[in-house]
Amino acid sequence: MNTRFPFADWFRNSSPYINAHRGRTFVVLIEGEALASERWEPLLQDLALLHTLGVRLVMVFGIRPQVGEALSAEGIAPRRIDGRWVADGAIMRHVERIAAELRLKIEARLSLGLPNTPLHGVELTVVSGNLVTAKPLGVRNGVDFHHSGEVRRVRSQAIAELLSQETLVLLPPLGYSSTGEVFDLDAADVAQHVAMGLGADKLILLGDAAGLHDASGLLQRQLTPQEAEPLRRQAPPGSELARHLGAACEAARHGVARTHLLSWHDRDALLGELFTRDGVGTMITQHRYEQLRRATLEDVGGLLELLRPLEERGMLVARSRERLEHQVDDYWVIERDGMIIGCGALHAYPDACMGELACVAVHGDYRGGARGDLLLAEIERESRRRGFTALFALTTHTTHWFLERGFRLDGLEALPHMRRDSYNHARQSKVLLKPLT
Structure with missing residues (x-):
């Protein structure tokens, strides 16, 4: 403006x-x-x-x-x-x-x-x-x-x-x-x-x-x-x-x-x-003023600010405050001097030994600095720690970003049953899969 x-x-x-x-x-x-x-x-x-x-x-x-x-x-x-x-x-x-x-x-x-x-x-x-x-x-x-x-x-x-x-x-x-x-x-x-x-x-x-x-x-x-x-x-x-x-x-x-x-x-x-x-x-400084860490309830306001522009552009599904509060334990954030400038989530599907990489976002002023890769690496480590054999993601705008990082295009049948049932057919998101073994 x-x-x-x-x-x-x-x-x-x-x-x-x-x-x-x-x-x-x-x-x-x-x-x-x-x-x-x-x-x-x-x-x-x-x-x-x-x-x-x-x-x-x-x-x-x-x-x-x-x-x-x-x-x-x-x-x-x-x-x-x-x-x-x-x-x-x-x-x-x-x-x-x-x-x-x-x-x-x-x-x-x-x-x-x-x-x-x-x-x-x-x-x-x-x-x-x-x-x-x-x-x-x-x-x-x-x-x-x-x-x-x-x-x-x-x-x-x-x-x-x-x-x-x-x-x-x-x-x-x-x-x-x-x-x-x-x-x-x-x-x-x-x-x-x-x-x-x-x-x-x-x-x-x-x-x-x-x-x-x-x-x-x-x-x-x-x-x-x-x-x-x-x-x-x-x-x-x-x-x-x-x-x-x-x-x-x-x-x-x-x-x-x-x-x-x-x-x-x-x-x-x-x-x-x-x-x-x-x-x-x-x-x-002894302590990094930009750090990657698990999200807490205090971060929900910062997450809403970070995600709103991407939701308005249709790149991400809109998430309410209540949803973020309920799922906050699934999120990692990058905090820079008190501001949330990046986030990513790992939603677990233990019955299928799979995790969903979701809501990867970096503030527009801080893109190009490998922060997305940092979030992906941390979520991959957590997925392996939990014994997951694969990581999947759904996207409408950033397919190539995932392909460049070892994901491959797949079909709906590759998703866990629960995630397949909740798939939004109106968005027609691409399904990407990355084996972790």
Whole structure:
């Protein structure tokens, strides 16, 4: 249906995510390269928008390019080992100065409330402080790293209290020791430990790359830590990819539900990832957000939504809510982020040692991804487990799909007696049979 205002449909489709994100805790890393580009203000505006929608935000920012530029201007060439520079006294002075300057710059922009600006009317309280405790890297392989450090502990309770007061917490890549020293930290490491300490719902890493791609250039939308770890090991030590994948994998293993790898170059990446079903980047998660499982009564509403367009086109026989509720134990569903996008049923005829593959359907937006094959394989496994010797299907529109998957055309006599008696002669469905032995 056409609409005068295309954004209205987007807004309607994003409403479940607006509701789902309210009250959730997100830790967002913005690398220093983004803060040195023209993209930094739109990014802050999007963070302010998330705040107005009730998201609890911790922002961690990087400073590497700014420090590198300052060091080059003074002719200082920092010593680098495995991607970390050795932060001696001269380097640390620049690190502290630039971290303070960028913090003030970010706070100032998040305070902007002039009319005709995106932050008009938004009152954001931004707080930073000694919320990350650090320890020195010390001497490694004979090299004294001086003020280069790593996270020892995050003051999670203090941060959580600030978030409960609707405060945006802003953290530079610095840590403080019990001896009163300041240490240079990796921003990704800070973001990872803060997300783990808070048990954050999301860790969002905004870097140079637009997610991860396979060898053919196809975006990999979802990976487990086990799948992402080889990519981390292949990345150059200290590279942004290595740092981000390391943080993502560790966070996932320690209870952070989802880590998102996005590009700050894309003006719409942050909102596109959070408020659309498929997102725009790569997500690292321990648990698949698209899963095949047995249906429950709670899925009946989603099944009705999925099947209605196919029933209206005559591809499937109409099924009432009562029928679906009665037969729900026969169904498998593919759920994607709370939405039923595929289903299939196995109706048993044990006296004939046969099963009927019925109601195979995939949402129009998700066809072409082998989800039908996934449903068929699962139903074949269940049929064999029950000792069935054959699987049959009735179809009016998708004969070739079944033929390509090992079914053969047969006659009504091949059906179990009970199914033959209930055959709808008006539809003239084709009978397809697949032996399972």
